[in-house]
Amino acid sequence: MDFSLAPDQRLMQESLARALAEKVPLDRVRAYAADPNDAAGDVWSLLVEFGLPGMLIPEEFGGLGLSLLDAALAAEALGAAATPGPFLGACVLAPLALRLGGSADQQREWLPRIAAGEVVTGAAIAEPVAGARDGAGVTVSGGKLSGKALFVTDALSAGLFVVADGDGGLHLVRGDAPGLSRYAMTTIDLTRRLGELQFDKVPAEPLGEVLPRLRDAGWTLLAADTLGAAGTMIAKAVAYAQERKQFGRVIGSFQAVKHMCAEMAAELEPARSLVWYAAYAFDEAPEEASLVAAHAKAHLSEIGRFIARTATEVHGGMGITDLLGLHYWFKRIGLDRQLLGGPERVRRLAAQMQGLAA
Template sequence: MDFSITADQRLMQESLARTLEAAAGLDRVRRFAADRDDAGADIWAALADFGLPGVVIPEEHGGLGLGLLDAALAAEALGRAVAPAPFLGAVAASIALTRGGTPEQQARWLPKIAAGDVVVGLALAEAVAGARDGMGVTAAGGRLSGGALFVTDAMSADLLVVADTAGGLHLVAGDAPGLRRAVVTSIDLTRRLGELAFEGVPAEPLAPGTLDAVRDAAWTLLAADTLGAAEVMIEKAVAYAKERRQFGRVIGSFQAVKHMCAEMAAELEPCRALVWYAAYAFDDAPAEAGLTAAHAKAHTSEVGRFIARTATEVHGGMGITDLLGLHYWFKRIGLNRQLLGGPERVRRVAAKMQGLAA
């Protein structure tokens, strides 16, 4: 029995990697990170031509009709490229609409998301990762009030998927009256985060119970993104160890450096199985989806931090310079770790799922 991905999935991942190399190389990532007004529209257009925004959208709405495993493989490629793209929001909104939207909502939004014509912001932090003082969104009479932090692609979003404090999900148009946005600067400049303020903002509710599925998908995609970023950091560390010389020898010949590289590879490989199975379970073993997504997010976050630190140590002083650009992957892993809940928070949710915590 073959427990690997299919030949078609490998081909898709390789083709996406080539697209990202052309559209979102490291020089392009540097320009994006340096310019707060750069929305990366050219990168998203190239990915839309590839069909990426509609990866999980049914074919009748203009998408590819694939599963979350395919989306996770794409997220892994995006993590490898540290590509600035609103992919997380596109997939999360597609799942929210497919599972909890009315036929009218689906017909109105899904074709636009699939075509890449709509950028989706994701405002789930308070419902999934816990609210900070004074934050959180309440819903009453078809309107939202309150505030949301760490909203992905908040400044450029044409559509927002917003979670309220009661666990409901809502669609909010980007130009809705009463909606205010502000930039939130994080360590990862390849992602645009923001803060939203809602003052009686009109919203369309989605079906109850949709939040858990969106959360599980988002956790899995963040884990996949970290998996891809960590892979690149290991590859760069090994390549550097093979060429950097000290005391007349390449540093890769020293046992301590060999152990560092081997330990990184050994720690990361089980994460691949965790992420792939979590993505598979989302569509094919739904009873396991929540727990496997939590395990993938929490464990990959911990391993990612270890690899980010160790790969930088292998590079020595060069590891923290902008010349190599290693810090882009380092910071991507750091934000993925905390976005929508750090490992401690996610493990607490997993414990509740298993009846091990109140």
Template sequence: MRFGLSEDQKLLQESVTRALEALAPLERARRFAADEEMVAADVWAGLADMGLPGLMIPEEHGGLGLGLMEAALAAEALGRAVAPAPFLGSAVLAPLALMRGGSEAQKARWLPKLAAGEVVAGVAISEPIAGARDGAGVSASGGRLSGRSMFVLDGPGADLFIVADRAGGLNLVEAGAGGVACENLPSIDLTRRIGELVLDDAPAEPLTGPGALEAMRDAGWTMLAADALGAADAMLEKAVAYAKERKQFGRVIGSFQAVKHLCAEMAAEIEPARALVWYAAYAFDALPAEASLTAAHAKAHLSEIGRFVARTATEVHGGIGITDLLGLHYWFKRIGQDRQLLGGPEKVRDWAARLQGLAA
């Protein structure tokens, strides 16, 4: 059996990559990192013109009706460009929560707006997946939520939130409702916004469909792995390009065997990792019995591979690798945040071991 991308999937990824070259060059990521804007509205509007926010949303609600495989290809392109776009929360996890857990009325109200990019959704599911920090957690009672959720994906500037409570239920909260406040939570990655959501007896609508949180976890792990894959790819390309032009002792450093080995090791780690990410996305769409385990493998493995590539590519650049002028640190830090969001590799591997009966 030959597993590869279809022509349509290749075209999708190439189209997103080309669009990001115009919409989100490195200078745009620099401005976003330096400014106080919570959402890069111009970047998101440009991606909305391509239909990217509605990638996974059914056609009857204004979307393209594609799967997680196509979303993973888009995430890979976004990671390669370190694009400041609220893709993971608004285009993947929030639509998935509504499609799996929402009522027909909730779907009809919110999915068309998400598909058009008219609203941005923040996703607060870190506590039940990665574990609560600093006493964080949200309690639900009588259609009201109280508590605090950390590491809210695409939270700052969001128009609505998908919030997981302590009992594992999902809830929809409008940003403008009383008792809702979301602040920007400073993190190492300045190309994406992570929030801290505080709820004080805030009104909420439950999403009652079964299995929605588990599906969001699996999709989130796969998307973070895809984003890290794209960022690692970009760092390898930059390292190879630099090795071909930087001269030392009268010859380009790429001609030295030690530098060749560093670049070859990065490439050798990335290529099989790409197949793992693609298979995890494919399993989510077509092999649900394998989805959870392959998503965990992809997240844990890309966390390690990404860190290795980020470190090695920086070493190839020598002293200039850590300078702000070069900008390599944007990819380095993006990979670092992908590693920790929704659980670090140690926690994800522990979960995978328990799923397979290898740990209590």
């Protein structure tokens, strides 16, 4: 029995990583972070060229018909490069919502356009998944939505939204719908745009009740993003330790620094199989998917924070400078930790799934 990735999966991930290294260097990430009006159109074009918006869309609608494991491998590469621009909502959550819960007419109208990269889609599902805050929450009455949603992916640029109401129902909202207002939100992570949507009796189309499936996919993909970002932070820490000198020796020759680097690697490597299995289970073992997705999200949130802190410490004072840019990965891991629920909430939900908590 083969538990490794298929050759074409490895090739896809490696090809994407090489393209990102060439087309999205640190200077491009820095420019995106510095300009709130930068829509990262060049990065989106690259993702479309690789077929990422259509990865989870069936071939009959112009997609690739791939699995969540393939999307997780792409997410790992994107996290490793701190890639700016849309992905989670546009390439994963919205396509899944339409594929799993959309009507035939909705699928025919939207899936081909999403697969072709013609429309960027956002996802507003944070409140029923992670818990409402600041008076946020969406209600539905007579097919129209009212209230507000926070931490919406690509809230300012999306042409279509998947919105969850307070009871877990999903709705499709056009970006130009009357009564819909959008506002930017400032988060610690400047490599991804999140925002607030306000609804004033906004017309919406109902989708099927598939929010738990979107939650599982979101948890898994955020864990994969952390996996990639943490891997880059380890690589940068090791490279710095091999060139920085103190007392006439590279600091990597000191036992304390060796231990820090080894401990980071020892924490991260076993997590890789956890993330891969969570993504595999989404399609192949759905009865296990929710629990293993929760484990992946919670565990990667914890070890991601440890690696982000330790890698920065290896760099010493240079670790917090903008010149080095390590903070882009540090803060990306921080947002991954809290988006769609922090590890404490996710573990509590996992306990409830197993009947261990009320």
